[in-house]
Amino acid sequence: MDKKDFYKKLSAGIFFFLFIMLTVMMILVIGIEKGFTQPKFYVAVLFNRVDGLAIGAPIRFSGVSVGTVGKIDFLEEKINGRGVKVTLNIFKRYKKQLEKSTRISIRTEGLLGGKLVDISSSEVGPYVDLDWPIIGEDPIDVQDLVVVFKEAANSFTQTTKTMDSINREVRTISESSQRLIKRVEQKLIEGNLFKVF
Secondary structure (H helix, E strand, O other), X not given: OOHHXXXXXXXXXXXXXXXXXXXXXXXXXXXXXXOOOOOEEEEEEEXXXXXXXXXXXXXXXXXXXXXXXXXXXXXXXXXXXXXXXEEEEEEHHHHHHHHOEEEEEEEEOOOOOOEEEEEEEEOOOOOOOOOOOEEOEOOOOHHHHHHHHHHHHHHHHHHHHHHHHHHHHHHHHHHHHHHHHHHHHHHHHHOOOOOOO
8 A cells, every 4th residue: 555545535424524523513502502501300291182293302491492202192081071292302401490389281382384383371379299180271272263263253244134134124214204294294384284185
């Protein structure tokens, strides 16, 4: 092997080694930024249905990303009417805030976005034991909204028809009243309003 081949292979090896090191460093930086290396604790939340929530979906606490969905399982027996258990992986630094009276629900990100877990907290109410499963609020079903909107539209249509009918009757009464008033005025002018024969 001559000197030129040795230097080519050495520079290729150094370049390959630097590339691997750079890739590992990028993965670590992104992992630290995304919280992969941060300590987490786990919270079990029970839902009746999850409507498209997926593993890895974000968890937001008052709008701040605090973790991801770790697991979604069916329960063998329902607890309080809830049969789906969602395990939340939440960063430990948010544990104190979550121990306050916590409300957990599934929301849609934007109008057509993916599902996420939304956590909100209030200062009023008892502290929550995060070691026990929490009862979550079921997501709003779009089908239910469609039915409600359809019933409201039917009700508005019926009300409009009724109002239209009332409006026609009032117009008829008004026209009859105007004719009667004109006849009375005419009889007054002629001076024979009280003459029967």
